[in-house]
Amino acid sequence: MIDVKTWGRALAQMPKLSADQWQQLDPVARWLIACRAPVLFMTATAAGLGGLLAWRAGLFQWPLWLATALGLVFAHAANNLLNDYTDSRRGIDRDNYYRNQYGVHVLEDGLMNRAQFWRYLGITAAIALALGVWLVWQRGGLTLELMLAGTFFVLFYTWPLKYYGLGEPAVLLVWGPLMVGGSYYVQAGQWNWEVAWLSLVFALGPTTVLFGKHTDKLEADRAKGVHTLPVLLGERASRHCVLVMVAAQYLLCVALVARSSFGWPLLLVGCSLPGLRRLVAAYRQPKPASRPGGYPAAVWPLWFSALAFGHTRRFTSLFLLGVLLATLLP
Numbered sequence: 001m002i003d004v005k006t007w008g009r010a011l012a013q014m015p016k017l018s019a020d021q022w023q024q025l026d027p028v029a030r031w032l033i034a035c036r037a038p039v040l041f042m043t044a045t046a047a048g049l050g051g052l053l054a055w056r057a058g059l060f061q062w063p064l065w066l067a068t069a070l071g072l073v074f075a076h077a078a079n080n081l082l083n084d085y086t087d088s089r090r091g092i093d094r095d096n097y098y099r100n101q102y103g104v105h106v107l108e109d110g111l112m113n114r115a116q117f118w119r120y121l122g123i124t125a126a127i128a129l130a131l132g133v134w135l136v137w138q139r140g141g142l143t144l145e146l147m148l149a150g151t152f153f154v155l156f157y158t159w160p161l162k163y164y165g166l167g168e169p170a171v172l173l174v175w176g177p178l179m180v181g182g183s184y185y186v187q188a189g190q191w192n193w194e195v196a197w198l199s200l201v202f203a204l205g206p207t208t209v210l211f212g213k214h215t216d217k218l219e220a221d222r223a224k225g226v227h228t229l230p231v232l233l234g235e236r237a238s239r240h241c242v243l244v245m246v247a248a249q250y251l252l253c254v255a256l257v258a259r260s261s262f263g264w265p266l267l268l269v270g271c272s273l274p275g276l277r278r279l280v281a282a283y284r285q286p287k288p289a290s291r292p293g294g295y296p297a298a299v300w301p302l303w304f305s306a307l308a309f310g311h312t313r314r315f316t317s318l319f320l321l322g323v324l325l326a327t328l329l330p
Contacts (some may be wrong), residue, residue, distance in 0.1 A: 050183020070129035176203030265325035
C-alpha cells in the first residue's frame with residue numbers, strides 16, 4: 001500500500017527499521033530508504049543551479065534540464081547502492097560498523113537478499129543510463145565525455161578512490177564542475193568556465209558533509225583499513241579543513257558580488273551565519289565520546305556530518321535564492 005507520508009520521512013531522514021516494518025513499505029519507500037534519499041537533495045540542487053545559470057544566460061530548455069536532473073539523481077542513488085554493496089562485500093560494513101548505526105543497511109540488516117538488491121540497483125542504474133544516452137543523442141558534443149566521467153565516479157568512488165584519500169577531492173569535482181557545469185552545458189551546448197568556477201561555491205557544501213562523515217567515523221575507518229582523507233590528516237586537521245571550506249563559501253560569494261559577476265542578492269547567504277555558530281563551536285572541539293544531552297538519538301553517532309549537512313541545506317537554499325534574485329532584479 002502506497003504511503004506518501006513515509007516517502008516524505010524517507011526523504012527527510014535515514015530511519016532504522018525492523019524487518020516487519022520493512023515488509024510493510026511500498027517499493028518506492030524501500031528504494032528511497034535503501035539509496036539514502038536525504039542526501040539526494042544535494043544532487044537535485046546541483047542540477048537546479050546549472051539550470052538556473054542557463055536560464056540566466058537565456059539558454060534554459062525544460063526537457064533537457066529535467067532529463068539531466070533526473071539522470072543525476074538516479075546516478076547518485078545508484079552510487080549509494082553500489083557503495084553499500086561494495087563495502088558489504090569487502091567486509092567493511094560488518095560487525096555493527098559505523099554505517100549500520102545511523103541508518104538502514106539493507107544487506108547487512110538482512111532486509112534484502114542479493115537478488116532483490118541487484119534488481120533495485122539495476123533498475124536505478126538503467127534509468128540513469130537511459131537518460132544519459134538520450135541526452136547524448138539530443139545534445140552531442142561534450143555530453144558523452146561528461147556522462148563517461150560521471151560513470152567513472154559512480155563505479156569507482158567507493159573503491160579505490162574513497163579507500164585512498166581521493167573520495168573528498170572527487171566530491172568537490174563531481175558536485176561542482178561535473179554536475180553544475182555539466183547541467184549548464186547540456187542546455188547551452190557550450191562549456192562556460194565562469195559557471196565551472198561558480199560551481200565550486202556550491203560544491204564545497206557536499207564536500208564538507210563528506211569530510212564531516214569521514215571525520216565522525218575516522219577511528220572505525222582506520223581500523224578497517226579505509227584511508228579516507230580525514231584518516232590520513234587526523235581529526236584535528238580535518239576539523240580545521242571543514243572550517244576553512246565553510247569560510248571559503250562565504251568569501252567567494254562576497255568576491256563574486258565585488259567583481260560584479262552577481263548582484264547583492266548573493267549576499268543573502270549571510271542569513272545562514274547565525275546558525276553557523278554551533279557548527280564552528282563543535283568543529284573547534286573533538287567529537288564527544290557519547291551522545292550529548294538533548295542531541296537526537298536518531299542522528300547519533302553522526303555529529304560533524306550532521307552539523308555540516310544542516311549548514312549545507314541552509315546555505316545552498318539561500319545561495320540558489322540569491323542567484324535567482326540576482327537574475328530577476330536589474
